[in-house]
Amino acid sequence: MLLIKKDLLADLAAALNTLLPGAGDKAAFESPKVAAHGDLACTAAMQLAKGLRQNPRQVAEQLQGLMLASPAFMRWVDAVEIAGPGFINIRLKPAAKQQTVRSILAQRAAYGRQSTDAGQKTIVEFVSANPTGPLHVGHGRQAALGDAICNLFETQGATVWREFYYNDAGVQIQTLATSTQARAKGLQPGDAAWPELAYNGDYIADIAADFMARKTVKADDREFTASGDIEDLDAIRQFAVAYLRHEQDLDLQAFSVRFNNYYLESSLYQSGRVEGTVAKLKAAGKTFEEGGALWLKSTDYGDDKDRVMKKTDGTYTYFVPDVAYHLAKWARGYTKAINIQGMDHHGTIARVRAGLQAANAGVPAGYPDYVLHTMVRVMRGGEEVKISKRAGSYVTLRDLIEWTSADAVRFFLLSRKPDTEYTFDIVLAVAKN
Template structure:
């Protein structure tokens, strides 16, 4: 049901309630829901059950009065075909054919804007995602983050907010040191098989490539920064800076291949060089939320629901992992982002409580529950019935670029967002390459292409789409089901954003494709009856538009031609 129709129905119900509630101070909430069973109608309302007890009346009698007042209003005839009482006092409403058909014209009129709203009033929302250490190519877990984060940003925009995509580079710490040592060893001619190879060194072929380019004194560009190697294998600091810049550039190429662009790249190292970590620590000390014990500085995170207090500065020196995270999120807040969503792996679950505790303890005005999180499980890649674990270039894992080269960007993006984020996901290469109903991205894209083929044939027969066609002939059960699914799209976008659940868009698209395929297989579109043909072409055009809009949310293309191999 369209939002405008829901607004009208709520207004009609509110007016119908006035004589029933006269003399009382009751202000019931009008909840309108789609019944779980189609035979119960199009809209269910429970308001009679809400007000019956305080009115000391039988809820079925209240429902009967409400229906009488509702249907007596002149404006109700265009929207409500019938109303009936079910069970103890539920009111089930059935919409008129014209009301059900209205969605088709709305979609044809609004086009790419159908389903979008201005509710967010352009408020900025930051989504931090991918945020990979610059120590190697992006792996499939980063790919899942990229798919989830980018789709979420598209949902944010669809709900009238302004998304801000941010990538946090962990360019400080032991992993970066291990990267530099690994490149240095390669530059000196050592191999991973050498006795002197560091135990925690990186072994992928990309380490050799970095070392070769370092010795050749190459220049690499990462974002708006460039760095030139000096070629001296003894200069570990120069190697570190070159290796980080090199891998940031490589990750940029991975993201470009994936179709993801960021608004900003934030360097962890800048938190130290600009004094933001020290400022955050001092704020916590000044707030009286720290204590020293056995030479270490601790934060009283138990004051904020954590199961134990946490070390901030180790006795041997250096800050623990969550301290720069606290500084970083204070910086996000200070930049004006009052809503922030982090997309991270489930292995980060343990840091959420301590980061939020640190933000509360710093006493800088940040509300509880800041930031929001989407935690995702890792991805297992299967091919020919066996798990694929190793990429030659990466050395120990499958990369995003591997997946894109194997199955294409559309399949990778759709697959990686097609399950609830925290559920385990198996990426089946063979399934992603198949042209069958079991392949969800093919199934949805084929629905779009199938409609395009109908219009191509219609053009050949001299039939053009009439966007103002009379929709009255659309009265079959399959047509009503398809229109109902189309009408659900705007609320789907709203719910997917509110629940931080981009996977629900993929679910919806599969359901919509199923309705389309079912309808296409049961009904002819290019019939001789001109009025029926034009109405059905309009319905298919609307369905094509919503398929395209939904795929765009996921960053997936809507092809006009696809060959299906039996």
């Protein structure tokens, strides 16, 4: 299909250049949003309409004629149809699909592999769940997406680095520590002294029990042994984070997802990268003080408003270590960076990119790239299962794998585009496994 699509793109580019010289670079195909509309879609007619001073549908009709008369379209295309204001839908002949199958059978594992990205250092950050609970199905969608994207880039010759960024330095980690301490003291959710914002899941009780038993857990290449000191909140925090990092590692192993590195947010503070980043921004004249807080002039780089970097209590807002982290990615030689994140992170894109631009470190505009995905709704027995660590009632990724299989979960989570809402029906998945 790659070669067929390449031939079709070449003929489409020639047709566009015929209509408007220089317009060939707009040649592109999309996947139709509705499968019944065809195999490929093209919006070039609407893009050329203004330059040609014509109605988009008129442009589509001219483009349709040129496409149907071209060699590649005559060989591989069954129909070119115009829809709506000027959309062009393309239906391939059965022979095109049969040729693709023949190519796959002939080339086997080599099918689709190219060297177009040879030498390209690419870092893909994905999952990056806070170490505050087991991985849920939403994390599973991100793991499946990230792993698939890494695999695709590797088939094109890129040198891919898979990285998991641990947010182990925020308020949620302190909440994890106080929740574990409360459990260790014998408190339970619902008790009068139970912390209001604590995590209520049974896994907190498991962490507390192991901490008091002075257990040892291994996270990555380090081991942590619990002190059992119920009053040492920092020791509880370190053990709880290590415990959950270990549990998340087991989840990912069960899902056959591997990482080259686990990068800790706390290391950005310990190494001085956060302070160094703030110093760079100050030196560049891209900050100002107002109301006792330090602000970034992010509107200079397309953000809709300036952003607080350092709050009045002296702590940094969450995007500041993100900027420091991405400067570290760039400094490590990763000229291409891709972040796989949930749609709820959309608002951070502009401010992170603004911070990178303002630092004058040579980072290009648009760095890093983002693939945003919607969250996953989980249904069981016709009822939605809410994903809530605080409530302690949610289906974990490991649950889904045990009920079905890793391959089945991957298939279901990758069966929809990232920006399409997906409902994971547990009963259906088990039945079809």
